[in-house]
Amino acid sequence: MPELPEVETTRLGLLPKVKGRRIDExxxxxxxxxxxxxxxxxxxxxxxxxxxxxxxGKYLLWDCGTGFVLSHLGMSGSLRILQAETAALVHDHVDIxxxxxxxxxxxxPRRFGAMLWLAGRxxxxxxxxxxxxxxxxxxxxxxxLHAASRGRRTSIKEFIMNGHVVVGVxxxxxxxxxxxxxxDPRRYAGTISRARCNKLAESIKQTLANAIxxxxxxxxxxxxxxxxxxYFQSEAQVYGRDEMPCNVCGSHVRSxxxxxxxxxxxxxxxx
DNA sequence: CGAGAGTCCTGAAGGC
DNA sequence: TGCCTTCAGGACTCTC
Numbered sequence: 379m380p381e382l383p384e385v386e387t388t389r390l391g392l393l394p395k396v397k398g399r400r401i402d403e404x405x406x407x408x409x410x411x412x413x414x415x416x417x418x419x420x421x422x423x424x425x426x427x428x429x430x431x432x433x434x435g436k437y438l439l440w441d442c443g444t445g446f447v448l449s450h451l452g453m454s455g456s457l458r459i460l461q462a463e464t465a466a467l468v469h470d471h472v473d474i475x476x477x478x479x480x481x482x483x484x485x486x487p488r489r490f491g492a493m494l495w496l497a498g499r500x501x502x503x504x505x506x507x508x509x510x511x512x513x514x515x516x517x518x519x520x521x522x523l524h525a526a527s528r529g530r531r532t533s534i535k536e537f538i539m540n541g542h543v544v545v546g547v548x549x550x551x552x553x554x555x556x557x558x559x560x561x562d563p564r565r566y567a568g569t570i571s572r573a574r575c576n577k578l579a580e581s582i583k584q585t586l587a588n589a590i591x592x593x594x595x596x597x598x599x600x601x602x603x604x605x606x607x608x609y610f611q612s613e614a615q616v617y618g619r620d621e622m623p624c625n626v627c628g629s630h631v632r633s634x635x636x637x638x639x640x641x642x643x644x645x646x647x648x649x
Numbered sequence: 650c651g652a653g654a655g656t657c658c659t660g661a662a663g664g665c
Numbered sequence: 666t667g668c669c670t671t672c673a674g675g676a677c678t679c680t681c
Contacts, residue, residue: 410657412676413677436675436676450676451675452657452675452676453675453676454660486658488657488658488674489658490657490658490675490676491675505676530652531651531652532652536652539675540676541676541677549673549674549675637652637653638653638655639675640673640674
């Protein structure tokens with residue numbers, strides 16, 4: 379499942395291939411994603427030249443001058459760079475064909491992802507309006523987390539996964555960051571002290587930055603983004619390790635459900 | 650507004 | 666071997 383590090387790695391892989399390139403053709407094979415791909419999508423993109431590719435949370439925003447392509451990988455999506463003549467396979471829903479005979483191919487078996495056209499220069503789309511700060515920016519720190527969580531009775535784990543609080547913290551990294559910070563995922567967000575909010579904010583930054591670094595070095599100039607990289611799983615301290623010994627204290631890692639999501643934690647190390 | 654549940658979807662895994 | 670059921674998950678959307 380693509381998390382923020384995979385999305386950032388995808389962005390870094392795409393950028394040198396598409397920046398400054400003209401879009402010759404767009405092929406849509408299935409419009410039924412998270413939201414339907416708009417009817418005018420192909421027409422709006424054809425002939426556009428891609429400038430920068432930005433990331434906001436897990437959204438990628440392709441600057442095309444007169445508008446932006448907004449893409450999201452959902453939980454099973456990938457964007458790959460291929461030679462234009464490469465045959466499409468099942469679940470290859472969109473091709474963006476460039477003037478250098480490369481194609482950016484969007485593949486998404488579960489179709490939880492998105493591909494939209496945002497007309498104009500203003501990124502004032504409702505999907506982007508209410509998003510919280512970027513976790514790796516200076517806008518996100520312990521003071522922010524502390525202030526934002528006062529009075530909130532949701533669990534700290536669900537709280538940091540809420541995109542209106544902070545973007546890009548997915549299920550894996552939420553469990554890992556809480557383990558690193560030594561915080562029980564079931565605690566009410568509003569009861570976490572300022573000192574522990576500082577620790578948690580730093581842990582979130584560190585887990586995400588580590589994963590981006592690992593992804594970037596293992597991928598180089600090739601975009602592989604369907605979340606099957608395994609570079610993070612191999613380093614996971616608690617995620618997916620139900621009943622296995624905690625790497626720190628040896629007691630069994632536990633698995634629980636929070637908000638219809640699985641959470642992994644060590645009840646000895648996390649209080 | 651906050652909290653919790655529902656929703657989209659396919660493929661993998663488990664039960665019989 | 667094969668069919669059926671369950672589950673996984675991002676994040677928007679609905680209900681209370």
